[in-house]
Amino acid sequence: MPRILAASVFSANSGESAAFFRSSRMLILLLIISGICSGLRSGCFAMPNTILVKRLRRSLYASLVFQYLCPTLLSDTYPNMGIVGSLTSRLGSDCQRLSYVIGNDIHLIIRNAIQGTGALINLLTLSWPLTLPTLIICSVLAIIFSIYGRYQKRAAKLMQEFNACANNVAQETLSLMRTVRAYGTEGEEVERYKRWLDELAFVSIRESAAYGLWSTSFLTLYRFTQVLAVLLGGICIMNSQLSPEQLTKYILYCEWLIYATWRVVDNSSSLLQSIGACEKVFHLMDLLPTDQFLSKGVKLPRLMGNIQFVNVSFHYPSRISLVPILDRLNLAIQANEVVAIAGLSGSGKSTIVNLLLRLYQPVSGQIYMDGLPLDELDIRWLRENIGFVGQEPDLFNMDVKSNIKYGCPREVKDEGIEWAAKQAHAHEFISSLPHGYQTIVDNDLLSGGQKQQIAIARAILRDPAILVLDEATSALDAESEHYLKGVFHGLRNESRSKRTIILIAHRLSTIKTADRIVVMDKGRIIEMGDHTELLPKGGLYSQLIGAQAESMA
Numbered sequence: 053m054p055r056i057l058a059a060s061v062f063s064a065n066s067g068e069s070a071a072f073f074r075s076s077r078m079l080i081l082l083l084i085i086s087g088i089c090s091g092l093r094s095g096c097f098a099m100p101n102t103i104l105v106k107r108l109r110r111s112l113y114a115s116l117v118f119q120y121l122c123p124t125l126l127s128d129t130y131p132n133m134g135i136v137g138s139l140t141s142r143l144g145s146d147c148q149r150l151s152y153v154i155g156n157d158i159h160l161i162i163r164n165a166i167q168g169t170g171a172l173i174n175l176l177t178l179s180w181p182l183t184l185p186t187l188i189i190c191s192v193l194a195i196i197f198s199i200y201g202r203y204q205k206r207a208a209k210l211m212q213e214f215n216a217c218a219n220n221v222a223q224e225t226l227s228l229m230r231t232v233r234a235y236g237t238e239g240e241e242v243e244r245y246k247r248w249l250d251e252l253a254f255v256s257i258r259e260s261a262a263y264g265l266w267s268t269s270f271l272t273l274y275r276f277t278q279v280l281a282v283l284l285g286g287i288c289i290m291n292s293q294l295s296p297e298q299l300t301k302y303i304l305y306c307e308w309l310i311y312a313t314w315r316v317v318d319n320s321s322s323l324l325q326s327i328g329a330c331e332k333v334f335h336l337m338d339l340l341p342t343d344q345f346l347s348k349g350v351k352l353p354r355l356m357g358n359i360q361f362v363n364v365s366f367h368y369p370s371r372i373s374l375v376p377i378l379d380r381l382n383l384a385i386q387a388n389e390v391v392a393i394a395g396l397s398g399s400g401k402s403t404i405v406n407l408l409l410r411l412y413q414p415v416s417g418q419i420y421m422d423g424l425p426l427d428e429l430d431i432r433w434l435r436e437n438i439g440f441v442g443q444e445p446d447l448f449n450m451d452v453k454s455n456i457k458y459g460c461p462r463e464v465k466d467e468g469i470e471w472a473a474k475q476a477h478a479h480e481f482i483s484s485l486p487h488g489y490q491t492i493v494d495n496d497l498l499s500g501g502q503k504q505q506i507a508i509a510r511a512i513l514r515d516p517a518i519l520v521l522d523e524a525t526s527a528l529d530a531e532s533e534h535y536l537k538g539v540f541h542g543l544r545n546e547s548r549s550k551r552t553i554i555l556i557a558h559r560l561s562t563i564k565t566a567d568r569i570v571v572m573d574k575g576r577i578i579e580m581g582d583h584t585e586l587l588p589k590g591g592l593y594s595q596l597i598g599a600q601a602e603s604m605a
């Protein structure tokens with residue numbers, strides 16, 4: 053409509069059309085500014101956007117990794133959200149959302165705000181009484197938006213939550229596919245996933261309906277502004293208060309103003325939606341690394357491997373109970389000693405290792421390493437000097453060679469990797485894999501025992517001062533286990549002068565030859581000695597040995 057009006061004005065009077073062009077300098081200026089803003093988008097916004105999102109992902113990932121390494125903080129911060137999977141799925145979706153905001157919304161808001169301000173200044177210069185109705189319409193638009201915006205922010209937050217929960221169920225089901233298949237619970241899992249998707253759909257539909265209402269309100273007001281502008285302008289022309297040229301400008305500026313207002317509030321709504329969705333992302337980013345990562349701590353020239361637990365009591369932060377997991381534990385392990393820890397399930401054996409690796413801090417008491425309190429030592433240096441093989445070693449989705457080399461603080465050649473694999477009795481099966489040491493490891497490719505052998509090779513390669521084996525041979529066949537027992541004992545004297553080995557095993561045949569066996573029950577040490585000393589005592593150790601011999605028979 054404004055274009056038709058303008059055409060009629062130009063054809064009616066060429067002198068007036070020239071004047072129109074002259075006085076429309078502001079229009080041209082605004083067009084240039086709008087062009088510059090578009091340029092800013094592709095140039096200035098796109099680059100920082102990419103860098104920012106990359107940094108954001110990296111810092112978030114780092115924060116997740118660090119928080120996971122320090123479960124105390126994780127469970128304190130997210131008491132209902134202990135599952136790292138849900139955090140990682142948020143990492144993807146929330147960052148994507150933030151990336152969209154930075155790439156699209158912000159530059160559109162700035163561009164339209166400049167455009168709207170220019171149109172408003174021109175309208176006020178033209179005639180302030182005529183500007184008033186347009187301003188009222190813009191204010192109504194802003195009020196409707198503020199109501200809708202608040203609703204949208206809430207909806208966006210819920211949608212992100214439900215999305216993350218659905219992703220989490222999917223991730224969990226796929227990673228536990230064997231269990232799901234074995235128990236025939238495919239239907240239940242689909243239901244569980246569907247439940248979250250239903251919640252998501254419910255909120256999305258309501259949010260879409262609200263958006264529809266908002267869009268209808270805008271379009272109605274937009275058309276109403278055009279009609280009002282023509283009506284009021286027409287009346288003014290009839291009263292000779294306005295020239296046809298001014299009427300054309302008036303209609304154009306009105307359209308610009310209302311359109312800019314709509315774009316600003318619409319993009320702001322998208323911005324609000326993203327802010328709602330990204331609150332958790334910012335919350336995660338605000339978490340500071342725990343002291344153990346900030347403090348440098350002491351690095352000894354060489355770790356000898358003397359360990360001392362003095363009156364150590366501990367309970368997990370997520371499970372504060374009256375009975376502690378470790379109860380005033382006192383244990384001294386000499387350098388170069390092979391100490392085995394035995395006991396019933398849940399007696400606190402792995403917890404000792406968790407404290408030694410400083411994954412948790414004791415509630416009371418102190419742990420000393422070569423006479424120095426553990427928390428005074430540099431955490432990275434400490435972990436570099438401890439080789440750990442856990443109960444269910446998870447390998448990375450990298451080739452076998454990289455998995456063996458993983459976390460090794462020094463440069464190693466292929467021969468070194470092969471040597472470690474041979475020590476762990478793994479070379480033979482690795483050589484039979486489709487691409488040998490270059491074969492990419494995935495969960496189904498290797499058996500539990502083979503994964504353990506690779507994890508053992510990794511620990512051996514690090515040449516640590518302290519080797520911790522927590523049920524590290526539980527999945528191995530008897531022959532491999534027997535062979536490895538010899539390797540572990542041999543390792544004590546190989547390549548370094550001292551090496552302490554801590555063995556945890558339910559299969560008591562594994563620990564029989566240890567220098568000392570520590571027997572635990574309910575977080576306390578109840579027996580200590582070597583196999584020949586403990587067997588005749590008739591305590592828990594001899595009962596466990598008897599029970600195992602019976603079950604074998």
Ligand SMILES: Nc1ncnc2c1ncn2[C@@H]1O[C@H](COP(=O)(O)OP(=O)(O)OP(=O)(O)O)[C@@H](O)[C@H]1O
Binds near residue numbers: 395401
């Ligand atoms: N992350 C955790 N959060 C809360 N409680 C935990 C956690 N890890 C272990 N526990 C609890 O601490 C107790 C001791 O667990 P721990 O793993 O040390 O026992 P364990 O003797 O090594 O058992 P197993 O021989 O079966 O591995 C158990 O009751 C267990 O439920």
